[in-house]
Amino acid sequence: MSVKCRFNCLAVIGCLVFSPPSYATEVLFIHSYHLDYPWVKEYRQGFMDTIEQSDIIEHQMDTKRIASSDFNQAADKAIQQIQTSEPKLVVLADDNALKLVGPVVVQKQIPLVFLGINDNPRQYIALSKNVSGALERPLLKRSVSSLKTLLPTTKKILVMMDDNPTSYAILATSFDNKLKQTIAGIKVDTLLFSRFLDWQTAIEQSKANGYDAVIIANYAALKDTNDNNVSLDSVSQWTSEHTPIPLFAFWDYSIGHDKAIGGLTINGYQQGVVAAQHVNHFFSAGSLPSISTPNRGELVYSQQQLQKWHITLPSTLESRAKIVP
Incomplete structure (x- = not known):
């Protein structure tokens, strides 16, 4: 009888599996991004806290940091891992993995659970009883409504994202493919950027361009003048320091x-919980449940930033909000 173990691995390097060579892995968990990416940490924690299976191999495609021209090569490595580990079920996290690897999983008729999918999954794979998962939908309309409660005089908002496939998927499914729209009487403009320099210019000119507030979404794929990725912390901290609104x-x-x-905010932890619940259902019942959309948005506010901007949370928001430093 083989001994199963839960383990973490980077690109499946340094994994230790106590089992004979013919043993098939229970779960292969393929991440579109890298394990240190904050979103991955959130959903992965939810998944690992909920999953009942212990034989899990993880593989990271790293598509937030590599060039888009290398995506197919990253997909080939993930597909090779499927062939090597012969999993009973594959979990695919985020749009790039479902788009690039999903069709192979479906063709091999391996049960598939996805999470963090912004686009319609039918754009990537054929859906069947062998496919389930959790959709990710940024809560734009509810976000604007809560912002209006916080800042009642707001008339115009700028939403900013990086210029990558996930952002376009968000634009299509959560923003109705509209770069300009009106929500709750507030004009909402969405801009996408590939260069951090252009992002910085948009922030610096935001107030002069008539915006009352800015909402930032994805920005992990922003590049500097040398075509290197700018770190998440660098972007968020610079933006916080220099925004005039x-x-x-x-x-x-x-x-x-x-x-x-x-x-x-979107709850990455909940995405992982739901995906793990679907996996647990498969191993206990032999079938997959229906695709679901976790809709539990969480109000999160920084005490330091509220004080910096001299903003007091109204009771309707404070009673439901999580306050962080």
Whole structure:
């Protein structure tokens, strides 16, 4: 009888598996990004806290940091890992993995659970009873409504994202493919950037361009003048320091001391919990449940940033909010 163990590995290097060579892995967990990415840490924690299986191999495609021209090579490595480990079920996290690896998983008829998918999964794979997962939907309309409660005089908001596939998926499914729209009487403009320099210019000119607040979404793919990725902390801290208008965010890793004030955030932990529940159901019942969309947004605000901007939370928000330093 083989001994199973839970283990973490970077690109499946340094893994230790106590089992005969013919033993098939229970779960292969393929991440679009890298394990140190804050979003990955959130959903992965939720997944590991909930999963009942112990034989898990992880593989990271690292598509937030590598060039888009290298995506196919990253997908080939992930597919090779599928062939090597022969998993009973594959978990694919985020759009790049589902788009690039999902069709192979479906073709091999391996049960598939996804999470963090912003686009319609039908854009990537054929759906069947062999496929389930958790969709990710930024809560734009509810975010604008909560912001209006916090700053009643707000008339115009700028939403900023990096120029990568995930952002376009968000634009298509959560923003109705509109770069300009009106929500709760507030004009909302969305801009996408590939260069940090252009991002900086947009922030510096935001007040002069008539915006009352800015919401930042994805920004892990921003490049500097040497075509290198700018770190998340560098972007969020620079943006917080230089913005002339209040700064909000969709993800809680962007909120805190010297970062964004707050916002109605997507719960990465909950995405991982739901995906793990679907996996648990498969191993206990032999089938997959329906695709779901966790809709538990969490209000998160930074005490330091609220004080910096002299903002007092109204009781309707404070009673439901999580306050961080």
